Amino acid sequence: MYFWKCWRGTRVSFYVFLAIALTLAVLPWKIMDSAMRDLGPQQFFALAWMILVFASSGLLAIAGMSFGATGISEEFAHKTAGFLLTKPRSIRYFVWAGWAANALQFLTLTGTMVLVGASLLSWACHVQLTGRLLLTFVPGLIMTFLLFGMTYLLAILHKNGRNGFISSLGVVIVFPMICLAVQYFWHIHLPSPGDMYPVEMSQMVRHPELVAALPPLWPLVGWSLVAPACPLVAELVLEHTEL
Amino acid sequence: MNELAIDSKDLTKTYGSIRAVGGINLTVPRGAIYGFLGRNGAGKTTTIKMLLGLARPTAGAARVFGMDVSAERMSILQRTAFVSEKKTLYPSLTPTELVRFSRGFYPTWSDSSVDKYARLLEIPMKQRFEKLSNGNQTKVWLLLALSQGADLLILDEPTTALDPLSVDQLLHVLAEDGLGRGCTIFFSSHQLEEVERIAEYVGVIERGNLLMESRLDDIKSEFRLITAAGNSLPSQTSPQILSVAVEGNFYRYVVTKDAEGFAAGLSQNGATITNIVPLSLREIFLQLVRREQ
Numbered sequence: 001m002y003f004w005k006c007w008r009g010t011r012v013s014f015y016v017f018l019a020i021a022l023t024l025a026v027l028p029w030k031i032m033d034s035a036m037r038d039l040g041p042q043q044f045f046a047l048a049w050m051i052l053v054f055a056s057s058g059l060l061a062i063a064g065m066s067f068g069a070t071g072i073s074e075e076f077a078h079k080t081a082g083f084l085l086t087k088p089r090s091i092r093y094f095v096w097a098g099w100a101a102n103a104l105q106f107l108t109l110t111g112t113m114v115l116v117g118a119s120l121l122s123w124a125c126h127v128q129l130t131g132r133l134l135l136t137f138v139p140g141l142i143m144t145f146l147l148f149g150m151t152y153l154l155a156i157l158h159k160n161g162r163n164g165f166i167s168s169l170g171v172v173i174v175f176p177m178i179c180l181a182v183q184y185f186w187h188i189h190l191p192s193p194g195d196m197y198p199v200e201m202s203q204m205v206r207h208p209e210l211v212a213a214l215p216p217l218w219p220l221v222g223w224s225l226v227a228p229a230c231p232l233v234a235e236l237v238l239e240h241t242e243l
Numbered sequence: 244m245n246e247l248a249i250d251s252k253d254l255t256k257t258y259g260s261i262r263a264v265g266g267i268n269l270t271v272p273r274g275a276i277y278g279f280l281g282r283n284g285a286g287k288t289t290t291i292k293m294l295l296g297l298a299r300p301t302a303g304a305a306r307v308f309g310m311d312v313s314a315e316r317m318s319i320l321q322r323t324a325f326v327s328e329k330k331t332l333y334p335s336l337t338p339t340e341l342v343r344f345s346r347g348f349y350p351t352w353s354d355s356s357v358d359k360y361a362r363l364l365e366i367p368m369k370q371r372f373e374k375l376s377n378g379n380q381t382k383v384w385l386l387l388a389l390s391q392g393a394d395l396l397i398l399d400e401p402t403t404a405l406d407p408l409s410v411d412q413l414l415h416v417l418a419e420d421g422l423g424r425g426c427t428i429f430f431s432s433h434q435l436e437e438v439e440r441i442a443e444y445v446g447v448i449e450r451g452n453l454l455m456e457s458r459l460d461d462i463k464s465e466f467r468l469i470t471a472a473g474n475s476l477p478s479q480t481s482p483q484i485l486s487v488a489v490e491g492n493f494y495r496y497v498v499t500k501d502a503e504g505f506a507a508g509l510s511q512n513g514a515t516i517t518n519i520v521p522l523s524l525r526e527i528f529l530q531l532v533r534r535e536q
Contacts, residue, residue, distance in 0.1 A: 001347040005333065008340070078334070082327040086295050087348045088320035243297040 002084070002094055006101035010070050014105045017063045021109045024055040025117035045125035049133070052117040056110065057140030063106045064144040065168050068151025069161035071098030072238065076159035082243055095235040099152060106148065110141055132214065139196035139215045142224045146193055147172065149230030156234040159241075195219035248273045248395055248427035249294060253303035256289050256451075263289040265451035266303055271429055271444065273308075276422065278438030278459075279431040280528055281448035287431040288328050290448065291399050294429075295325060307395065321349070324393035326384045328400045328431075334373035338366055338383045342390070351392030360386045363412060377404035385413060389420070396421060398430035402437060410434075414441050439524040447528060449535040459524070466522045467502035470495050473514030486530050497522065497530045 007014075028051040072094050075081040084094065114137050122129045150171060155164025179190045198213035249271035256264040264286040271277045281287045292298035294305055296316035305312045307319045332341060338361070346352045361368055364382040372380060381404050388396055396417075402410045418441045421428050432438055438445060439459070446456040455462070466485070476494045478487050483505060485497040494514070498505050506516045522530075 001344055005344050079329050079331045080333060082297065082329065083332055085297060086320055086325045088317050089348065090317065242299060243292060
């Protein structure tokens with residue numbers, strides 16, 4: 001029921017994101033096909049794959065934050081919480097139903113981008129898709145879950161989706177700066193979601209073949225545990241919230 | 244079986260230094276229509292929120308159908324329908340979609356009631372909620388609450404924004420259909436005529452204190468306005484004397500019980516009783532609130 005209502009509320013955004021996802025999935029090989037005919041198929045594939053991975057990560061991050069700003073936090077902003085929270089269901093049900101409805105949408109976006117984009121590239125470059133290659137999407141996916149969860153939590157703390165989105169954006173901008181500052185001045189490496197990526201983007205641009213490098217395991221595991229912790233905290237916060 | 248639908252003991256809610264509800268003891272019998280009267284900010288909505296588990300009592304306890312509102316909230320909500328003071332719902336959904344959304348939460352949901360009340364209240368079921376008039380938005384809330392098949396209806400200012408005809412229809416529905424199937428109706432209002440028309444029990448709350456709770460018939464049969472002429476008559480309030488107004492030699496007493504006995508006492512003190520008249524609920528309410536102030 002609440003799952004349906006959340007889907008009903010975000011379905012227009014989902015269709016827009018889906019259209020963008022399909023466009024981005026097709027664009028890498030379309031653009032590169034005309035611009036880089038002189039490249040060998042392997043190099044062409046590596047570059048196109050890199051573009052696909054980054055485009056999907058970027059789109060999913062925006063989608064994650066956008067979907068995170070919906071759900072139960074909007075019930076407070078729109079003053080419908082009194083209606084919803086007098087339904088005979090627990091806070092846990094509402095938090096996780098909203099979370100699941102949105103998570104399913106950007107999983108669908110990921111799946112669409114990866115399947116369409118990777119299949120097209122594989123077909124165009126005659127390169128066989130391997131599990132190792134597909135693993136390159138995992139950091140982006142976990143990052144999306146993180147941003148989604150963080151926005152979801154912040155939106156609930158603010159009891160307002162838009163404010164949650166703005167706060168989340170602030171964290172996305174400020175946190176890497178803090179990490180860099182701490183690293184620069186005190187030589188301390190703060191754990192950051194960026195650790196999930198095997199190589200830096202600048203390196204990857206110079207050496208596209210690194211695109212298939214395996215993402216490091218422990219940052220992946222760590223941050224994939226942090227991602228569901230956000231809605232869990234949101235649930236605890238809501239349990240103690242009064243109208 | 245517990246004979247009370249709602250039963251609270253010293254129910255208190257404070258927000259910082261503000262005492263919104265100050266230890267009230269409500270007793271709402273099963274199957275009754277209970278009018279919960281009070282001015283804006285008197286504590287009606289806070290009390291309702293505590294009964295529904297939307298706010299936690301600072302002290303005291305409340306039970307609905309014998310179940311503790313803090314510990315057995317889900318069981319209570321399964322049997323309770325609620326119409327909020329703020330009649331906002333999902334703006335992009337139509338009443339039909341709101342019905343679809345609400346239906347799944349309640350095993351006792353009745354689609355035939357939806358059809359019946361949609362027709363009776365003339366609700367445009369295919370129009371988005373945000374496009375509905377204020378009156379129709381209120382009617383959608385009522386439709387959802389009435390179709391739920393609940394044992395207890397908690398209505399916070401249910402007639403807000405309704406036109407007189409719709410108010411009439413609603414009161415008729417509440418009195419006939421609600422009571423017909425043994426439903427308890429607890430509704431807050433400042434529309435005293437509406438309460439007087441259908442309520443069997445009345446509670447008056449002011450500044451978080453329950454000033455009075457009784458059967459409406461008992462209140463109306465007990466409370467009297469006595470006009471007496473004389474000198475040096477009692478001019479202080481007491482449990483029996485709710486208010487005294489003195490104009491020259493004329494004393495106007497509002498008494499809460501035993502008006503005949505009180506008038507006889509005045510006569511013995513040399514007063515001439517010029518009038519003993521019953522009071523409307525509005526007059527009683529105003530007297531109670533003024534005394535509290």
